[in-house]
Amino acid sequence: MDDENEKRAHVLVVSFPIQGHINPLLQFSKLLASKGLKVTLIIPSSTTEYSPSATPSSISVVHIPKGYEDGDTLSIDERLQRFFTVVTRALGEFIRKQVESEFPPKVLVYDSTLAWALDIAHEHGLHAAPFFTQPCMVNAIHYLANHGQLKIPAQGPFRLIPSTPQLETSDLPSNITDTESHPVLMSLVLNQFSNLERARWILVNTFFELEEEVVKWMRTLYPFMTIGPTIPSIYLDHRLEDDREYGFSLFKPEMESCMKWLDSKEAASVIYISFGSLAFLGEEQMEELAWGLKNSEIHFLWVVRKSEEKKLPAGFLDAIAPSDMGMVVSWCSQLEVLAHKAVGGFLTHCGWNSTLEAMCLGVPLVGMAKWQDQPTNARFIEDVWKIGLRVRTGEKGIASREAIEACVREVMEGEKGKEMRKNSSRWRELAKRAVGEGGSSDKSINEFVAQLVRC
Structure with a gap:
């Protein structure tokens, strides 16, 4: 990549506002920044009390309203309903301003649970890349349920994919076996696969060697890129010297x-x-x-x-x-x-x-x-x-x-x-080999960056 292309390659990354989703997307943002890209991480939140402190200066962190307060008494489904309404509007407005800025973004990497973010990206002329924070086996189960190939509520045992273990009902994700407790949440999870054919890239926080057979099967359906495990570099490949912690916590550690x-x-x-x-x-x-x-x-x-x-x-x-x-x-x-x-x-x-x-x-x-x-x-x-x-x-x-x-x-x-x-x-x-130079995850990230710069 030449310097001019690097400057123009601006990536927006938006996370679902819980710790287990913020951390891997933050780490992926660091990896993109290490490749010379401009990265803006968007976190829907009601507080900025524990802001990122260990992120590279090349990453901008922006907070947009999420629609509810952390201490409220709303149910999970009620929170999700408010979240959709508020974040859809706030994210669209933020992207519009970025498109009109000095360095307009090329792509929106979005938490896969925010499937509607793909439409917002396309509306503003951006490419879209969902980021799956769950393993490929779980994604495969949700795909089958979304496409009617796994009846829900599910009753086993199952052998859903060739060369994978037989699963009992108790081994399946809870939203596949219990459809009544959180219907909005179930819809959120299944809808991750509602529009993937319109995504340019599909990123998954796993590594090929860990889920080889499932990854191969999923790649017959979509262009899945395994880019994990997304944990700070000091614990794996040591390629990013200052990457010693996630740098963001919703709680104060002791x-x-x-x-x-x-x-x-x-x-x-x-x-x-x-x-x-x-x-x-x-x-x-x-x-x-x-x-x-x-x-x-x-x-x-x-x-x-x-x-x-x-x-x-x-x-x-x-x-x-x-x-x-x-x-x-x-x-x-x-x-x-x-x-x-x-x-x-x-x-x-x-x-x-x-x-x-x-x-x-x-x-x-x-x-x-x-x-x-x-x-x-x-x-x-x-x-x-x-x-x-x-x-x-x-x-x-x-x-x-x-x-x-x-x-x-x-x-x-x-x-x-x-x-x-x-x-x-x-x-x-x-895992160390996968994220190391020339490893399966490293190749996927480099391919993603190279394609992004060219588009």
């Missing part, structure tokens, strides 16, 4: 106390527990988890968001204090924690970012999937990639303290845990 506590523990002796920025546990499940951790006698670092603290069982914090076996914090930098030598396991909701982060840092998993893509991710974690165990639930969908204790002990101290650690190390090396 890192000084976390690191000091972890520094006092032996190597691989701590299990880290987090259910991300959105998932929540009922009081009964919170109690079972708390006492399961206590009974395991394994050191633990547990992230309990402030909105969830009231669910901690009475007497729990007092019970763990004398032995210093556990620490509870409201938020932390997950990558820093997973990279710490004291951390030997990760009890997770199996969100895709958490799964990729653990895999890229060689940390085995204990899975307690909640909803959306998490059950599918958990199945692959245990039976395909073999880097973790799923905690089985009882009739009420509650994982007992005994089941939690057993899985934690096995991953941290058992023979299966040793094998999972070896498998995690192997996937870590494959």
Whole structure:
């Protein structure tokens, strides 16, 4: 690319306003900026309290209204309805101003859940590229459901794609098996595939080697480009020297106390527990988890968001204090924690970012999937990639303290845990190769940039 073309190649990137979607799109923006492109990241939000601090100066971060406040009492579907109305208007107005600016954008990279953003891009003369933040297997399931090839609500077992495992109903994304709880959310997820034939590029946060058979199948339908895993460079390829953190958090981390506590523990002796920025546990499940951790006698670092603290069982914090076996914090930098030598396991909701982060840092998993893509991710974690165990639930969908204790002990101290650690190390090396120079993800990103500059 010549300098003049680089200056003209301006990319707009818009994210859905939750942590698990912002982070990968922010990382992708950094990668584009490292290629010499001008990048503007658009985040619908009601607050800028925790603004990006580690992003390159070549990335501009813009906040537009999202239509609701974080502390309101609206249901998920009500929030989505307001979001669509407000963001559609605000995004269109922002793009119009950018088109009339000194460096008009060429393309809008949009979170795939915002399918209507493709129409806004085309309306203003931009090319469009959806960015899928979930794995290809989950995308394939949603594609089949959207095109009527998978009946919903779904009932298994299924072998949806050749050369992939047979899936039970419980392995499918929750919106495929439960169509009544969040109808607007279900429509949002399925509509990701409503207009893909009009997108110039389709970007997916995975790497080819991880989901080879599914990627090959999806590429018979659409021009899928695997560009992941999108995590800070310091944890994988080290190609971006200043890329040590995501640089954006919706919550304030408590890192000084976390690191000091972890520094006092032996190597691989701590299990880290987090259910991300959105998932929540009922009081009964919170109690079972708390006492399961206590009974395991394994050191633990547990992230309990402030909105969830009231669910901690009475007497729990007092019970763990004398032995210093556990620490509870409201938020932390997950990558820093997973990279710490004291951390030997990760009890997770199996969100895709958490799964990729653990895999890229060689940390085995204990899975307690909640909803959306998490059950599918958990199945692959245990039976395909073999880097973790799923905690089985009882009739009420509650994982007992005994089941939690057993899985934690096995991953941290058992023979299966040793094998999972070896498998995690192997996937870590494959991920590093994928994002490294000439790797499968690196080639996709370079191809995307080259085509963008020429268009």
